[in-house]
Amino acid sequence: MTTGSKLSLHVPEPDWRPGDTPDFSNVQVPKAGSVRRPEVDEDPEAMRDLAYTIIRVLDRKGRAVGPWAGSLPDEALLTGLRHMMTLRIYDARMMMAQRQGKTSFYMQHLGEEAISCAFQMSLAKGDMNFPTYRQAGLLVAAGYPLTKMMCQVYSNDGDPVRGRQLPVFYSSKEHGFFSISGNLATQYIQAVGWAMASAIRQDDKIAAAWIGDGSTAESDFHAGLVFASTYRAPVVLNIVNNQWAISTFQGIARGGSGTFAARGHGFGLPALRVDGNDYLAVHAVAQWAVERARRNLGPTLVEYVTYRAGGHSTSDDPSAYRPKEESAAWPLGDPILRLKAHLIEKGLWSEDRHTQTEAEITETVVAAQKEAEAIGTLHDGRRPSPRDMFEDVYATMPPHLRRQRQEAGF
Amino acid sequence: MTTGSKLSLHVPEPDWRPGDTPDFSNVQVPKAGSVRRPEVDEDPEAMRDLAYTIIRVLDRKGRAVGPWAGSLPDEALLTGLRHMMTLRIYDARMMMAQRQGKTSFYMQHLGEEAISCAFQMSLAKGDMNFPTYRQAGLLVAAGYPLTKMMCQVYSNDGDPVRGRQLPVFYSSKEHGFFSISGNLATQYIQAVGWAMASAIRQDDKIAAAWIGDGSTAESDFHAGLVFASTYRAPVVLNIVNNQWAISTFQGIARGGSGTFAARGHGFGLPALRVDGNDYLAVHAVAQWAVERARRNLGPTLVEYVTYRAGGHSTSDDPSAYRPKEESAAWPLGDPILRLKAHLIEKGLWSEDRHTQTEAEITETVVAAQKEAEAIGTLHDGRRPSPRDMFEDVYATMPPHLRRQRQEAGF
Amino acid sequence: MANMTMIEAVQNALDIMMDRDPSVVVFGEDVGYFGGVFRCTAGLQKKYGRTRCFDTPISELGIVGAGIGMAAAGMKPCVELQFADYMYPAYDQIVSEAARLRYRSAGEFTCPMVVRMPTGGGIFGAQTHSQSPEALFTHVTGLKTVIPSTPEDARGLLMAAIDDPDPVIFLEPKRLYNGPFDGHHERPVVSWKKHDLGAVADDATAIPIGKARIMRLGNEVTVLAYGTMVHVALTAAEETGIDAEIIDLRTLLPLDTETVFGSVRRTGRCVIIHEATLTCGYGAELAALVQEQCFYHLEAPIQRVAGWDTPYPHAQEWFYFPGPKRVGEALRATVEAI
Amino acid sequence: MANMTMIEAVQNALDIMMDRDPSVVVFGEDVGYFGGVFRCTAGLQKKYGRTRCFDTPISELGIVGAGIGMAAAGMKPCVELQFADYMYPAYDQIVSEAARLRYRSAGEFTCPMVVRMPTGGGIFGAQTHSQSPEALFTHVTGLKTVIPSTPEDARGLLMAAIDDPDPVIFLEPKRLYNGPFDGHHERPVVSWKKHDLGAVADDATAIPIGKARIMRLGNEVTVLAYGTMVHVALTAAEETGIDAEIIDLRTLLPLDTETVFGSVRRTGRCVIIHEATLTCGYGAELAALVQEQCFYHLEAPIQRVAGWDTPYPHAQEWFYFPGPKRVGEALRATVEAI
Ligand SMILES: Cc1ncc(C[n+]2csc(CCOP(=O)(O)OP(=O)(O)O)c2C)c(N)n1
Ligand SMILES: Cc1ncc(C[n+]2csc(CCOP(=O)(O)OP(=O)(O)O)c2C)c(N)n1
């Protein structure tokens, strides 16, 4: 039985391209405080709705409302704001440094600062993140030295990874930050393996896996979900949906499912969708998922809804594929401004203190930058030795590499 | 915040191992006819329940009941019975041939005959299956010659694939049967690509992808779902859940999700679960999914619930990892006996005709086998030439292969 | 005759073939509306529509796997992997499926697909944007592997690859996209537009797969090179003044052994260069073949100059890249060996 | 001294190491309750519990990827891939991740993991149960690649591999699991239990990675072999009466060049054999190295005897397998070359 009628291929397209006027008025953004907070041991099937909504805490007036509010004390909120501001200022300086030719490449977090900064606050010492290139907030919030970060970006002699990696591919075991891979998604299943190891050893440490919306299409994402689901690994499975994967809008990776969080339903996992530009909501949901993992209740999938306000990297110009106005029109606002407004509303902060803090942080960042540049930049100053190129391929250098190093003259 | 309490790894185990007495009394088998039949263009979200149930048509008395009944006329049911009986008798002969050393390896369908035999009846000429090694019923039902199948199993000179492939790795474009790969799951995304091509060309042909429960863990399954969901490819995505993947029970691949069909929910796909031992139910659901694809409504995920009654292959002895009684205790019965009972109930069939047909088919199969063996078997008679080994690596043999063939002396 | 960059040449080949044959489809990450991160598919979606040139999810496995299915259905997919470094997720589909399909079905199902990917280093891309995995393809029976070194070759070979009835791996040396690169990274880049080798014929024609080209005639030593290294070899010959015969292999598999062996038998010496890591690189096969077939003509050991057996580092890029200095030294050592 | 099959030897090594070190975990498809389709993990789940030895979903990517995460967490996973032919889905994790982790984190994160897999043909497994992908590992910096040819080596090398601080690919020639195979498929198999080479020491000790072994001393020609081919080489030498020195490489990377070059410089002739397809196989690297380092000692072209450049066929298995006849002919041609 053939119908005689013709098939056609559906190729999803974003609603707007350069030249169009973006209009998000039909995007459903649930009211802050309106989404329920289940117990962490509730049956995943019973919280299916949480994958199709957006958990939000901060309302338009800057108030923290609803069942997800209150996960952090005031002091921590002030610290959180500082982390986000630091990350943004750091990014701006490094973007500029790249333009000045001090390094080859850079990737910023503009608009996405809340996610990694707030998430880190839900972890404990010894837990391990398996991040992508857009979660440096994990390091900032963990107190990793800015100078060291910059040395990595400059690939100079102070770079802990000896100039071997692309800028922003940090690594710090001590700060629970797994070495970044340039290959998308590969670390997702590794995070699950790390968490399985913790469970095998009957430890109490948990892991956090990170992935972008676009990268969920990769195989490792599936492997991660399969293994996490089967062995109930103590891991938080994070998806940062910033709407874009370089020039490709999220609809290409998401396809026919309403949300990325929904992917978890195929695996019986609790799947939560959260406002990624709401520091309080991110923290509350992260804490919930971390508690679940810690209590041996298994993995949680979390989708952070956010927007990549900048280009994909310094090699990218987004105006070639999306309207310039899209970022401003995006309905979830700016994470720093929103937390700032909340703190002002609470009487804990003011415009003045903000300006003053901005200046302070800028000073700190500039000082760190000076320190880093005093060591060197990609093309100048003290840089890792070519000898270093041959180290760490193996624990012990095998004869053929020794010969090659010699041949290279180092 | 660490809890101090210890994590532990959950490793799923089947309910019974050799020595235990299997007891499926707590397995929920919905009554035949009790599951609704939505319209093919109903919103996938609205038919979520169909992934957690089992669509059944044949009741205990052999009657076809409920909204899924009646997809096939009587004549077709008789043909269907014959297909299944042929496949089973063919399997038995080939199992024996392997034991007799006439070939190296064989894989049978025991208990799973309904799935591929009934599915094929829902397709039209020009549609393409991307099967695994356990869907030879697709060929039988498409009228592929038994002798040719046997020649493939024997790797003799009549083998259409020139002795190159493992036994049962058939290929027939004409019969809508894509060349089988030894690598699990790889063909799933290829089926989606084939379907995309049909849609790009605005043709009316559709594809069917096949995979086992265990193999859904592979990456290609994920890629298939992602692409099918994004481009709404005209493809039926089949999962044959026969409870076992060699020695591994389905719980290892399924993990925390209730069913394999549920995997489709992460992609917004309609997902149906069907009694794989019920010829009528399989056909009705297949037809529904095929119609959806044909009408350009996109992909459907179908899980066939069945039981691998035999060993994984001739290299396998299942009594090493599951109770011998498990197969008999399995609640969905035998597909041939069930269809037979239905036809008898309908007055279309009798024990006598069954016995007589069995004898007839045996004769046909034995005749085909003689014909095939007259050509040769793996170690005897006319076999593909070693020259053949060098053909078809490329369309035109490149110089280095010509040289090697010469060196080999052929 | 006009000049084109290699990017334009690739785009032009795709344009010509899509125009000629409606079964040619182009897809990959960011190749649709945007036209690819290297712009090799610019304008194609606009011209041929969204179902002939489109963006895919980030799944190299999916891109190649879907391509195989399409090819089996009679289309001619020409897919892009964003970087050769990201071909690994697709490797199973390439090796176990694309390369084997004709064989295992005795010609019933075939896979006329091209898998394009930018390869090689020299752009400060570090270990995951610099790899040269050609040997991982040439070891696989059933694949052809092609790598151009000029815009004309890029266009002509890509046209031939799309026409080919079998799967072809098409490696694009990204350091050559905009201009030839002689290995002197400290010097300004010359654009193809201003370079003799940037000229392309007005009439675009396919260049047969399997034919090497002698880029420079010479008598003292034969240099086997491909991709970026062709230009480095030319520079090294010039700078050392050694009378080297430089062969651009263009196709790695099937290899043009006639041209290779003919030259080495004449010069009696051979240097092989590539950017990929040394051990088990494609140069090993070249050396093995040459020593076997030209043994009695060889006057010196065959030397290989290659990437070191380390990942491609970021800061130390120019110590890793086998530049004209290292190549020159190998040439000298080889011609001086007695 | 007792005799063991290679399967028992592998099982024994795992048992010893799991007993010694609680961080050793074993997992893979069907390795748990059942003990593996080749029975190499038999009894381990029972002895060490389900969290130390367990079944996994059928995802080679997942097996290796999870292993990397565990290794980074300080455990010592020793995972099984059911057949080397099925390593491709895991290839990205092996190449881009396991092999690079130490380098890219400057030693902060490491990957002390062993990936075991049965390799090679000779069991009528056709193209997807017969492959020998060693060259795809030896081209990858950061990996070590090991392949035993006797039970004692299998046990000792596996123990060393598990102890190794870096990722080790451990190839098990499945044709040798039950007994040595000399290539005469028409003759009955001799079990390791009844074969001299099946003896294993009572005291299990690790055998260092990176050391070849001279299996037979000889003067006329050096044969480089590994895995199953070691036994074929021994047979060919015996049958031709050629005084061949036969080296079992045991470790492909890092290669024991001292032993290899020393022998070739003495004999002046070299034959390389492997079961993998010829082009860009590991033999290419051996030939390239030997011609470079032993050039002035070589009296004949180095010959390679290998699998043909086709997929491994089912019916034509014994025409594909490089048996003693082909090896013998190469030996003869090489010693007779002037
Ligand atoms: C395996 C692999 N394929 C392709 C790329 C090239 N690439 C780098 S980033 C990127 C987009 C990723 O998008 P997403 O996952 O949404 O993360 P985002 O950049 O938005 O944070 C692509 C395609 C890669 N790095 N690795
Ligand atoms: C990529 C890959 N990994 C492993 C195997 C080995 N293998 C063959 S069949 C099988 C089990 C498959 O189980 P399932 O998918 O449930 O199919 P069934 O045999 O039950 O029909 C395994 C692990 C393979 N063929 N390919």
Ligand SMILES: [Mg+2]
């Ligand atoms: Mg994104």
Ligand SMILES: [Mg+2]
């Ligand atoms: Mg199964």
